[in-house]
C-alpha cells in the first residue's frame with residue numbers, strides 16, 4: 001500500500017495555476033512531485049501560516065509559494081499558488097471551510113463586493129430592496145449557501161453586485177442564489193439544486209480528511225490528472241466534475257440507471273467518466289467488457305477521442321466504442337445473417353412500399369401507413385409472428401385495426417420483405433431487429449439445450465449508452481441481451497427533448513428497468529442564460545416522456561453563463577435572408593476557425609447557403625454524416641447533423657412557416673393526428689437541438705411567415 005504523503009489540487013487552485021507562464025506551471029508540477037516524495041525536504045520550506053492553523057505555505061520557485069491545507073497527518077490540498085509578496089496579504093481574505101450541506105471543502109472569498117456594500121450607509125427612504133430579503137438565514141443555509149458570505153448576501157441590491165459576488169463564490173452558493181434570483185421557488189431550489197449534492201451522511205465540519213473524499217470537494221486525483229491540468233490544451237471536464245455529475249458517475253446502481261437533463265448539462269461527460277469509473281474496477285485483461293454506444297457514427301468517433309483524452313489508450317482498449325447501427329450490423333454479419341444484402345436508409349421505406357404496392361397491384365392500402373406500421377410496430381417492437389402482431393399494442397399509431405386487417409398487413413409485410421430480399425436490400429431497422437433476435441436467442445437460458453451450442457455468456461459486463469432518446473425498441477432489446485441483468489449493467493444518458501428520430505419506447509417493457517434509478521442534470525455548462533431562455537421558449541406547450549411511460553420536463557434547467565440576447569430576424573424572401581446571414585457573419589468578423597456554424601432545415605437550403613458564402617469568398621465547410629469535413633471554415637449543415645455538436649456562434653436560417661415544421665406533415669393533421677403531433681414534436685426538437693448548440697451567440701432568421709414555433713415575443717423582439 002502506498003503510504004506516501006498525498007497532495008491533491010483543489011479546483012480553485014487550478015485556475016490560478018493556469019494563469020501562470022508555462023515555466024511556472026512546470027515548476028508547480030515539479031513541486032507537487034517533490035512534495036509527495038518528501039514534504040520535509042528543507043528546500044520546500046513548509047511552514048504553518050498564522051490565521052488558520054491548517055494553512056501552510058511552501059516554496060514553488062523563488063517567486064511563487066503554494067498555499068496548502070493540511071487535512072490529515074500526511075494528507076494535503078493545494079489551495080492556491082501566490083506570488084511570495086502576496087502570501088501574507090490575503091490571509092484573512094479566504095476561508096477554507098467544510099460546507100455543512102454538501103460536506104465538501106469550499107474556498108470562501110470574504111472580500112466585500114463593489115465599494116464595500118457591507119455596512120454601506122444609505123438613507124432609509126432611498127434604500128433599495130435587498131435581493132434575498134424573502135429568505136431567512138436558516139433557509140439560505142439549508143440550501144447550502146456558504147455561511148461566511150451571509151452578511152454580503154444580505155447587502156446585495158442589484159444584479160451587478162450579485163454577479164460580482166457569484167463570480168468568486170463557491171459553486172453551490174452560486175447555483176442556489178442564481179436559481180432564487182431567477183425566481184425559482186425555495187422548495188424547488190432545495191429539490192433541484194441542493195438535494196442532488198447533499199452529503200449522504202451527517203457532516204462533521206472539522207473532519208477535513210473525510211471532506212476531501214466527498215464528491216463535493218473537487219480535487220485532482222493523481223499525477224496523470226495533474227499533468228492534464230498543467231498541460232495544453234486543457235479540458236476542465238476531464239478533471240473537475242460538478243458534484244452532481246460526480247455522484248452519478250461513482251454511484252453503485254442495482255440495475256439499469258438513466259441520467260437525463262437538458263442540452264449541455266454534461267450528460268456525455270458523465271457517460272465518459274462512468275466508462276472510466278467502470279473500467280477502473282475491471283479485473284486486468286485485454287478483452288473489452290464495456291460497450292460505449294451512441295446513435296451515429298460521428299458521435300461514436302467523438303466519444304473515442306474524448307475517452308482517450310480522459311483515460312489514455314489503455315482505458316480505450318478495454319472499451320468497445322461503436323454506434324448502435326454498426327453494432328447491430330456486426331452481430332448480423334458475425335452470424336452470417338445478412339445474406340449479402342445492402343443496407344438502405346430508413347427514410348427510403350415509404351418509397352419502397354409505394355413501389356411494392358404498384359408492382360404487386362395491391363390497392364386499398366396507403367404506402368405511408370404500411371411503412372409506418374411495419375417500421376414502428378412490427379420491426380419497432382421486434383414482433384416475430386402473426387400471433388405476436390395480433391397481441392401487440394400500437395401506441396401513437398392513430399386508427400385502430402381489426403383482426404382481419406392485421407392479418408392482411410402481416411401477410412403484406414411478409415411479401416414486402418421477400419420483395420426487398422429479391423432486390424438484395426434491407427433497412428437499418430431490419431438489421432436492428434435481426435440483431436436483437438440473434439442476441440436474444442444466443443443468450444436465452446434454453447438456447448441450444450441438448451445441442452452443442454449451450455448457453456452463451458452475454459457479450460459485455462457493462463453497457464453505457466449516450467443519446468439514449470434516439471434508440472429504437474429493437475436496439476434496446478439487442479442491448480438488453482448483450483449484458484446480464486444485475487448491478488451496474490446499463491447506464492444511459494439522453495434527453496427526450498432532443499429526440500430527432502421517431503423512436504418512442506417504454507424501457508420497462510423492453511426489460512430495461514430504470515425505475516428508481518433515474519436522475520437529471522440541470523446545470524448547463526454550454527449555453528448562456530439568454531440562449532437557454534429562448535430555446536426553452538421554443539418548447540412551449542409540448543409534453544415530453546421520460547423513456548419509461550412517464551413525463552419529463554426541464555424544470556430547474558439553468559446556466560451560470562451570460563451573454564447577449566439571441567437575435568430573431570425575418571426577411572421578405574430567401575434571397576434576402578441569405579443576405580442577412582452574410583451580414584451577420586460579417587458583424588461577427590467572419591471567423592473561419594470552425595467556431596461558427598449555420599444550420600438550415602433542408603439540404604437544398606444548405607447548398608444554397610454554401611454557394612452564397614463561396615460567392616463572398618468565405619470558406620464554407622459541409623457537415624456530413626461523419627461530422628464537419630474540416631475543422632476550419634464556417635460549418636454549414638442541416639438540423640439533423642447538429643446533434644452533439646457545439647459552436648461558439650450559430651445562425652439558424654430558414655425558420656419559416658412551411659419549413660419548420662415541414663409542410664409535408666400537414667397531410668397527417670386530420671388523417672392521423674397522433675402522427676402529426678409526433679412529427680411536429682420531432683421538428684420542434686430539431687430546432688431546440690440546433691438552438692442549444694450555441695455557446696455564446698445565436699441568430700435565428702426566417703423569410704416570409706416565421707415558423708409557428710417562434711413565439712410572438714421572440715419574433716417581435718427589437719434588434720439590438
Ligand SMILES: Nc1ncnc2c1ncn2[C@@H]1O[C@H](COP(=O)(O)OP(=O)(O)OP(=O)(O)O)[C@@H](O)[C@H]1O
Pocket residue numbers: 236237240241242245261262263264265266267268269270495498524525526643644645646692
Ligand atoms: N464538469 C464540467 N466541467 C467543465 N466543463 C464541462 C463539465 N461538464 C460538461 N462540461 C462542458 O459542457 C459542454 C456540454 O457537455 P456535454 O456535451 O457532455 O453535454 P450534454 O448534456 O451531453 O449535451 P447535449 O445533450 O446537448 O448533447 C461541453 O463543452 C463539456 O465539455
